[in-house]
Amino acid sequence: GAVVSQHPSWVICKSGTSVKIECRSLDFQATTMFWYRQFPKQSLMLMATSNEGSKATYEQGVEKDKFLINHASLTLSTLTVTSAHPEDSSFYICSARDSRGNTEAFFGQGTRLTVV
Amino acid sequence: KQEVTQIPAALSVPEGENLVLNCSFTDSAIYNLQWFRQDPGKGLTSLLLIQSSQREQTSGRLNASLDKSSGRSTLYIAASQPGDSATYLCAVKDGNKLVFGAGTILRVKS
Numbered sequence: 001g002a003v004v005s006q007h008p009s010w011v012i013c014k015s016g017t018s019v020k021i022e023c024r025s026l027d028f029q030a031t032t033m034f035w036y037r038q039f040p041k042q043s044l045m046l047m048a049t050s051n052e053g054s055k056a057t058y059e060q061g062v063e064k065d066k067f068l069i070n071h072a073s074l075t076l077s078t079l080t081v082t083s084a085h086p087e088d089s090s091f092y093i094c095s096a097r098d099s100r101g102n103t104e105a106f107f108g109q110g111t112r113l114t115v116v
Numbered sequence: 117k118q119e120v121t122q123i124p125a126a127l128s129v130p131e132g133e134n135l136v137l138n139c140s141f142t143d144s145a146i147y148n149l150q151w152f153r154q155d156p157g158k159g160l161t162s163l164l165l166i167q168s169s170q171r172e173q174t175s176g177r178l179n180a181s182l183d184k185s186s187g188r189s190t191l192y193i194a195a196s197q198p199g200d201s202a203t204y205l206c207a208v209k210d211g212n213k214l215v216f217g218a219g220t221i222l223r224v225k226s
């Protein structure tokens with residue numbers, strides 16, 4: 001299957017700092033990427049839909065100024081957690097679909113964010 | 117609003133046993149349903165994708181069925197192995213989004 005690479009796989013940061021997470025589709029182009037958050041022993045919750053060349057669409061309750069999303073190319077989307085706080089500690093996962101119409105979703109390896 | 121439920125929440129079986137994981141969804145107007153595997157602290161690996169027009173898909177020891185009208189899907193794992201131990205998630209494509217169940221934690225004992 002297609003490969004989605006997410007970086008970093010884990011990060012520890014101090015409260016008040018910002019953290020950027022990258023999501024790349026390695027062997028296909030993705031006009032749309034998705035960012036999820038997963039709390040321990042819970043399922044994935046969609047945070048936002050990242051659209052190449054336009055603004056991201058955020059789910060209800062997700063602060064767009066807190067979680068900045070940039071999708072500048074067909075193979076890269078970034079999520080920046082701004083002014084991180086301990087409650088932002090979580091597992092963040094990105095997903096992408098091939099722009100050619102394949103409806104299967106492929107996921108990155110996830111990023112474990114710990115804010116201390 | 118689409119809701120996805122997975123039963124059981126956890127399952128422990130001896131090696132070699134056949135098993136069934138269940139997934140149900142409230143709105144039958146889905147595009148497709150996908151089963152994933154997640155190992156602890158890792159991302160998701162796609163196992164099987166069933167389009168809304170299909171009844172089942174098979175890959176190796178895995179077989180997934182879809183009954184769209186009743187809002188149900190099952191994942192059948194034959195001859196389970198310790199390496200199958202993981203969390204299994206089902207998700208339905210609802211519009212442009214995937215809606216996930218909470219998952220079934222599977223443990224296969226050797």
